[in-house]
Amino acid sequence: MEFLSEVIGEAVVLSIDSLILGLCIKQLSxxxxxxxxxxxxxxLGIDSSLQKEISKYPNDVIPYAVVRGLVKPLGNPITSNYNQTVTGVIQRLTIKExxxxxxxxxxxxxxTRTIHEVCNSTPFVLCNGKxxxxxxxxxxxxxxDLDVISDKFEPMSPGVIDHVWGFFxxxxxxxxxxxxxxxxxxSYITVIGxxxxxxxxxxxxxxxxxxxLFLTTATKSSLLKRLSSSKDFLRILLVLFGSIGAIASGRIAYKYIKRRRRKIAEDVMKKQLAAGRKERRAQNRDKNLSEVQLCVVCSENPKEVILLPCGHVCLCEDCSDNIQDKCPICRERIDSRAPAFIT
Incomplete structure (x- = not known):
């Protein structure tokens, strides 16, 4: 948890970057x-050879093909709401705020936000002659691809109350x-499907x-160029967000290695200090002690530690470092320990 708090910024950046990178990879694929x-x-041309061309494929289905032709409604076309002389087969009405x-x-x-959108359509065909x-x-x-028939903007005239409310x-x-x-x-369009x-x-x-499915006024070659441009742009995004992810990962790795080295250095220092204390304790200990005053484990060093909560004074400091769970006298769990001075 302590290390996580150190790299929280990099972790957030890496998470967001990984999400965007995943979307870019998916879109690029x-x-x-x-x-x-x-x-x-x-x-394919819309002519007498089209049926023969379809018959060459399994189940009379061409999985993906390109055709161009004139739009012709099957029945009554849709009349424009704003220009009665214009008719079509697909209509999209949009209101934006x-x-x-x-x-x-x-x-x-x-x-700008879209507050209402309606699409209407009527059955239609692409035709070429008969x-x-x-x-x-x-x-x-x-x-x-749709033609813009009407594009009107109606400005609002806010009053004093509207200005005050807008400010707050x-x-x-x-x-x-x-x-x-x-x-x-x-219209003469290209349909791909x-x-x-x-x-x-x-x-x-x-x-x-x-x-x-594509319904566009562009030709196949123009559409290929457009898709190639989109692919190149996605590659640029991939490199950009990949670099950001690599930098964030590198910073996390750098901080982890730095923290790990610091911890190793601290452990070495603790061991050196512990070895120094042990040596000083050995030099300062009394040699002529009765058996009652000796550690119950090693029987060489004096009793120096009291175990809690049982209260037994039975271990030297060296043996206390190796016994972590239960008291050697009563086998009660050791919760804490403290120095003991026996006179």
Missing amino acids: KCKHILNTLQSAPV HVVARTSAGFWSDQ YSIEVIDALAAELL SGVRQRGLQTMEEMLRDG EISKSSGGIKIQPPRDGLP
């Missing part, structure tokens, strides 16, 4: 897996931001092996 799988994923909050250091900083492929569970996509509470309201985003009808063929037609959906 995931990013590498996605990158490697995406690099080998086939780029902007505030100025006082930090623990006493400074004021701008902060050929199409249905997109299933698009809202589960890890990357979903540490939060001042700035306003509300309302944003509408949509995947427009007719699992492609399968059934009686209902061809569909693309989130892969069953945990790989992400």
Whole structure:
């Protein structure tokens, strides 16, 4: 416990660093897996050859593939709330609160938090002429590129009471931001996921092996560059937090070794002092003693220690160091001992 109190700061830093390092390793491993799988994923055209291509795979399922096409709703599209001329297949409405909050250091900083978010979707397909492929569970996509249709900020006009309350509470309201985003009808996008063929037609959906579904305006090569940048950034974080962890571990090891060496030096000093005391006791002891005055263990040195709580004076100081548990006379447990002087 004493050593733990000495390294409590390093232990906290090492614990937090290990947690962040573990998350970085997990994300880096995931990013590498996605990158490697995406690099080998086939780029398929939405045409007459698509069904033949799917038939080459077991169970008519391509685990990960890339297709590009035009977005077309199956049925009525979603109409924008703020622009009646815009329609789409996915709609996301977000309301964010902007505030100025006082930090623990006493400074004021701008902060934003989402207070409400709604996503709407309608079934849709990617098409190329008369050929199409249905997109299933698009809202589960890890990357979903949407167009911003409307982005409005309504500032608040706080009164005197609001200013006073904000000063004491540490939060001042700035306003509300309302944003509408949509995947427009007719957009040309790239979808990456699992492609399968059934009686209902061809569909693309989130892969069953945990790989992400992507709906993006970027091409496969652009997405690979983006993922490579993320991988490089995670590697930098890995090196950074790994170095911090190594430094914290090194400081703990240094303090432990330093404490261990100090303890060894103290033990050597105690042994030297004990040997010196033993030698001085041997020189100063009386030689001509009766048998009653001699230690009951060695029968050479005088009785010098009283054992408590039994009160027996039966041991010399040398033998007392070797007998720690029970009195040699009455076998009662020894709780403490004290010097005894027999005249």
